[in-house]
Amino acid sequence: MFALDVAAHTGPWRSRHPAEKALLSLGLLVCAVALPTWPGALLSGGAAALLLAGPARVPPGVVLRAAWVPLLFVATSTVPLLVSMPAPTRLAVDPAGLPLAAQTAGRSVAALTCLLLFSATTPLSDVLPRLHRLGIPPAVTEVAALTYRMLFLLVDSVRAVRQAQAARLGFRTWRTAYRSLAGQAGAVFVRAFSRARRLEEGLAVRGYTGSLAVQVEEYRVSVPFVVATTALLGTIITVTIRVATPW
């Protein structure tokens, strides 16, 4: 349903330990954001792009479709950086803004690539039950896991209801379209809470008394992967500091 989620569940890195993938992609993400953009973001973003296309084998279409909306945001919000406002009623194109615009857009695109490397390789169901090890209360991670399970059912409902409404000409005019949208939201609301009630009954039968603890599959942490990741991050950091620091 969500191409990134499907990629994460079917890709060659499916059975890697989520911590390995987090170290790699979130490490690159931190480098992209926190190091001097030139050359830090270029190196981290470039590494993430190569990893996406190479070993992680994420289809380029999946990446591009997911990147479209954030790229639109980046493009729109970079325009004000290229424009200056010398007086409240005057706008002027400001070539001096170009370096900042390029730096910001470059950092954002690089960081986005790193984010995609994480989300296209790491299923959330592997991550959420392990988050309590970071000190997040189990009640919160269990609510998050239930949200993750149920959102697919509900997004499915939204789509099905939208199709059914279209079949009965629900989007013919603006007026009917608003009525239809309210119908979708209302139907999904009712569905969400009837799902919760039914799941409550279904879990009662399974012996639920307050804990939703489960056993997570054990993935062995690959030492070579961690060593290679550390080396990659170390190289990016060293090179960036060397290049960016004036002698």
Add this chain to the structure above:
Amino acid sequence: MHIAEGYLPPEQAAAWFVVSAPFVIHGSRALVRQVRRDPDSKLLLGAAGAFTFALSALKIPSVTGSSSHPTGTGLGAVLFRPPVMSVLGGIVLLFQALLLAHGGLSTLGANVFSMAIVGPWVAYGSYTLVRRGGGGLGPAVFAAATLGNLATYCVTVAQLALAFPDPVSGLVGALAKFGGIFAVTQIPLAISEGLLTVLVIRLLSRI
């Protein structure tokens, strides 16, 4: 309107985490207490989170031709109250970042502040004020959803302006620039969300 991954400079991205953290921690404590009192509320909270996420699958037709989705902060705040929304909103924004690449991890603090904290509080406040002032359910919900959405938009603009002040006119100029470029889509969208939320609440109050 989600600030994209990596768009904010690192110090500012970190600062928004610090600003949001107390609200989210307070909300989490409230959630943990509620779940301890009533274990079944875990399922209701999961459903509320999933519902909030699913609202982003609604496609509002917009005047600019592109379609956009409601923030759901107004509806969520009225139905589930702001403290819970800070946690649920945080979870939903995390999922939107990871499943859809809307928003990001480095900008999560900033987006949580605008969409899961300020938006719901403004929505809830407007709702309460209109109701106390003798307004009907419809106007109260309209105010909540429209102002909640607008507040989110204004906070996002302020976050961008703080990060990128205008070289000549400073913060004020940046507010005008960022505010202007997103106003075209965001103001009609806020009104749309208001109207839609009224219809939804009417529908729900009838069943």
Add this chain to the structure above:
Amino acid sequence: MVSAPLLEFVGVGFAYQPKHPVLTGVTLRIEAGQRLAVVGPNGGGKTTLFRLAAGALRPASGQIAVTGSPVRHSRAGLRALRQQVQLVLQDPDDQLFSANVWQDVSFGPVNLGLPAEQVRRRCDAALAALGVSAIADRPTHLLSYGQRKRVAIAGAVAMRPRLLILDEPTAGLDPAGVETLLQTLHDLHAAGTTVVLSTHDVDLAFRWADAVAVVSGGGVRTVPTADGLADGPLLAAAHLAPAWAPLVHRLLDRIPDLAGTRPHAAAELAALLDNTAPGGRPPQGTGAHRDHGNGDDACGAVAAP
């Protein structure tokens, strides 16, 4: 005179994901006035076929035509299609989104822009046809599953389609619910609607349909009911068990007293056996409704003792 079929697929292909086609080169004719049962394995493409017919999906290749005119997927084209063809999904909750039954059924007619009086008349008629007039002002989410199914069908019927397509309408209903629904479909058909339904119950298909479309392996083969449901290899390819009724007919023909009788439901066979039992029990009426509409397989009446 050879007229164009009500709905026609010519060489239609469709895939949700580029490399996994669900349907490949489907050719199918649905004639006006037909009763067609669509059978086939889960995941075999029945629902996809229906979504294509209703304009909810656009074929990747080939052409779909309604009464001879190709379907256009423009706004106007889809609007025209939707006044001819209505699809009722398997899960009624996917189609019910209004506060109460009346509002839900009126959704389509209101969207057509009809005047209030006509909307009312259409809703009344649709609710009556489905036997749910008495629950018109009830909230949809408080109805039983069977009631929700009927309300979802009423919503489609209120659009007055020429072709009504139902995806697994009998799934989840008990035998009495199935009988009532078949009676309703019989009445809608008698009133001029062409009805297509999908089912896993080959005996139901046998006793209800004129023709059977077997969907499997990406293709569709349409055969007259009696032939299709006695065609072992065809059924096996579609992972279907044979129907009892045509086998029972073969058995009956080997019993001199009963040769030529054509019961289409187990209840009819029970009545037949009780009436002709060697011991000679007194005859009993079956009371159950059923259709005898298989054009090329005229039903013998239940034999008298």
Add this chain to the structure above:
Amino acid sequence: MVSAPLLEFVGVGFAYQPKHPVLTGVTLRIEAGQRLAVVGPNGGGKTTLFRLAAGALRPASGQIAVTGSPVRHSRAGLRALRQQVQLVLQDPDDQLFSANVWQDVSFGPVNLGLPAEQVRRRCDAALAALGVSAIADRPTHLLSYGQRKRVAIAGAVAMRPRLLILDEPTAGLDPAGVETLLQTLHDLHAAGTTVVLSTHDVDLAFRWADAVAVVSGGGVRTVPTADGLADGPLLAAAHLAPAWAPLVHRLLDRIPDLAGTRPHAAAELAALLDNTAPGGRPPQGTGAHRDHGNGDDACGAVAAP
């Protein structure tokens, strides 16, 4: 020696709303090793009966006992009950709370407080028994309906219950899916689990169950399968159609060549007819699996030509 039944209801009554009792004075014995099919109309109380048996509802009157000990509805009592009795609901999405198959199946054993190694062994065994080991690391939301059903059953099987109750396990499955599921239930039964299921398909009940419990009008009547599914008035009272198979057996006994043969599925009858057709077609294996477990109705083998 008369031993206590595995599960026993004595005079059990239940009502969701005070004045509308769903069950009144139900008496029911489920013996260890039995295969019981529960049939009856929708809304007749089958699911309520199951929820009572699983301890999810508390009877308003009467008593429920497991191997002779009355069920207590305390935390400890329910905990003990759930290690004996597991219920699988009709809609798998009502029981699958985790987005990951392995995690979901592990919930019960983890909740029992078992050490990690035992949890793993139980999950492996349950996934293998249901034939879903290969999808253990798949997300629930990418599974087909049939796969989700199997995972939900695996979650119950991982609790190692003595009694496994399944509400409409074959609803929504295609005939091939039904056959595979019956094979699985057959294996679980052979491994020592007592299995109870509800179904609308009387022919399925006929060919699978030792005994049939008919739930209607607030009461339950248990009868041996062959008697129950040939009992017209009993079935009519429960809004059920008769099964084909027992009627076909009566027909077969009137054909000298075929007297005494006992096909339990249409495919078996088809094979029988092809093998003994007057024209004498070559014999064909049916290939289909089925049970011949009706104790008091021993199945004749399919006759050779």
